[in-house]
Amino acid sequence: MVSKICGIGAGYVGGCTLSVIAYHCPKIQVTVVDISENVIDQWNSDILPIYEPGLEDIVKAVRGKNLFFSTDIDKAIDEAELIFISVDTPTKKYGIGQGRAPNMANLEAAARKVANVSRSPKVVVEKSTVPIKASETIASILNSAARANGWNRSSDGDAKSSGLQRSVVLSNPEFLAEGTAVENLMHPDRILIGGDEASDCGRLAIEMLRSIYLHWVDAGRILVMSTWSSELSKxxxxxxxxxxxxxxxxxxxxxxxxxxxxxxxxxxxxxxxxxxxxxxxxxxxxxxxxxxxxxxxxxxxxxxxxxxxxxxxxxxxxxxxxxQHSRFCRQIISKFNNTLTGKRIAIFGFSFKADTHDTRESQAILVCNSLLEERAIVAIYDPKALPHQIRTDLLSLQHADVVDKQVVVCSTALEAVKGAYAIVICTEWEEFKM
The missing domain is CATH 1.10.1040.10 (N-(1-d-carboxylethyl)-l-norvaline Dehydrogenase; domain 2)
Known part of the structure; x- marks a missing residue:
């Protein structure tokens, strides 16, 4: 039913999800696209842009066979019947909803790209985490472009065996935990598909997506519901x-x-x-x-x-x-009678959890910042977090001269503890367990 899939966004969700789909669906051509040439180059190299246990083996098994990474976004969209959108939707930093609402700019840009390039109806799948009714915005963008291009049919009619009569938007949220993402994808607790079961096109689109997951997921774990219910469930x-x-x-x-x-x-x-x-x-x-x-x-x-x-x-x-974070930092500082100036503190772990290199919103960043405010010397070791990312994260909260003088990024745990007054374990990497 589906012969070609396009995944827009070669980040954590898009890269992992589409790689596993390609692994389980050898007869389907899967192309993951991104505007970043650097990211695509990394996916095509021996060193992937993300660290996730088991991912490297899966990518190497299917890359160049039925899994491809490319910057040719237009070609991948045009050829695909089904398109996953896996782009970032960060919290807004300006305007109405600042600090709370998601910034939908990337999602809308991806939808407009699909709308402008497509010459036939598509099934567009929301993988990005979105607010309720985001699917309506995407559908509006797609169908407006379709009418302008002259191939849209406003009436469902009977879904032809050759494909859809109009573009359809489905919700298919990811439930991945970093560090176990491959396991989550290979053996999911459930798969949610949100769509319009009342229309012929909606039912056909749902079945197209469902048929992909049935290659390795038990039918009883695939839950079909309304788009809004699926979006809220995530x-x-x-x-x-x-x-x-x-x-x-x-x-x-x-x-x-x-x-x-x-x-x-x-x-x-x-x-x-x-x-x-x-x-x-x-x-x-x-x-x-x-x-x-x-x-x-x-x-x-x-x-x-x-x-x-x-x-x-x-x-x-x-x-x-x-x-909880503030309480923890106060306890550390009080152990030294509120005097940490010049004292070296070893920080074990900087990623936000074990088995990932991801440092986004890591509590270790806040712990280090509190210690730097007390003028401590912070010696950081993490098995996977990249040194330049550690520095970038700390520079978001501290002046460059503070980071230069008070932060040491170490290559081993032994290097970090040398001369340290205390060890603070921020991430539960296996090597830190007694």
Whole structure:
């Protein structure tokens, strides 16, 4: 049913997802495109632009056979029947919704590119995390261009065996955890497909996407629903996971004041079958590019719907996360009688979690910044985080002269601890465990 797929966006989600699809669907040509020549060059090299366990083997197995990485965006779009859009939707930094709403500029630009290049109807799949009803915006862009180009049919009619009568937008959110993304893709808990089951074109588009996943996913794990439900489910899932982290961290603060052991409490809570053991480990708090952004998106949606109590509830999850970080930093500083000037502190781990090089929204950034404010010397070691990225992250919060004088990026853990007054473990890499 589908012979060619195009994936717009060769980042973390697009690169991993399309590589696994190509691996399981050898008869489908999969082309991942991006405007960055550097990123595409890395995907075509021996050193991939992202680190993810198992990804390198999958890419090498199918690259050049039915998986291709290219900057020829127009050709890939024109030839494909189905197009995944996996572009960044960061939180807006300006205008209405600043600091809460997602910036849809990249998504809309991708949709307009598809609209301008396409000479036939396409199935466009939202992989990017988007607010509710984003699919309507994309559909409007596609169908306006189709009418202008003269090949749009406004009526569904009967879906022809040769393809669609009009372009269709589906929601197919990703549920990847960095560090286990390949495992998540190979053995997903569920696949969500959001679309319009009431129309012939909608049903055909859903079946086209569903047929791809059926190559390796059990039919019972593929859940079909409305587009809006699918879009909201992604935000809700991340909000619930972040909520659990903030909840156990809140309990950990009580434990420290009372002498209770958070590990015992977490074990007791997790033994309840209604709750389960996942995401019940007290920590510095959550980081990464998704949780904070998606909760802010949910807060903004709630505010726009005049659900202020709902907005406050979800915002409190972020406030608890910030409290946990601040509390941790205060404890470190107090251990040295509030005097850290010139003292070397070893930082183990800078990525936001183990088994990834991704440092976005890492709690280690905030810990290092607090220590730098106290004029400590920070010696950082992470097995995968890139030295230039560590420096860039710290420069976003500190002046260059502070970073130059007080930050040492080390190539080994032993180098980091040499002369250190303390070791702060910010990321649970396996090599740091006793």
């Amino acid at each position: 935000l809700a899932a991340n909000a619930f996971l972040a909520q659990r982290i903030s909840s156990i961290n809140a309990i950990s603060a009580i434990c420290e004041k009372t002498g209770a052991d958070i590990r015992d409490v977490a074990r007791a809570i997790g033994s309840d079958s209604r709750i389960g053991p996942h995401f019940l480990k007290a920590s510095l708090g959550f980081g990464g590019s998704c949780f904070r952004k998606d909760i802010l998106n949910l807060v903004y949606i709630s505010e726009c719907l005049n659900l202020n109590e709902v907005a406050s509830y979800w915002y409190s999850v972020l406030q608890m996360n910030e409290f």
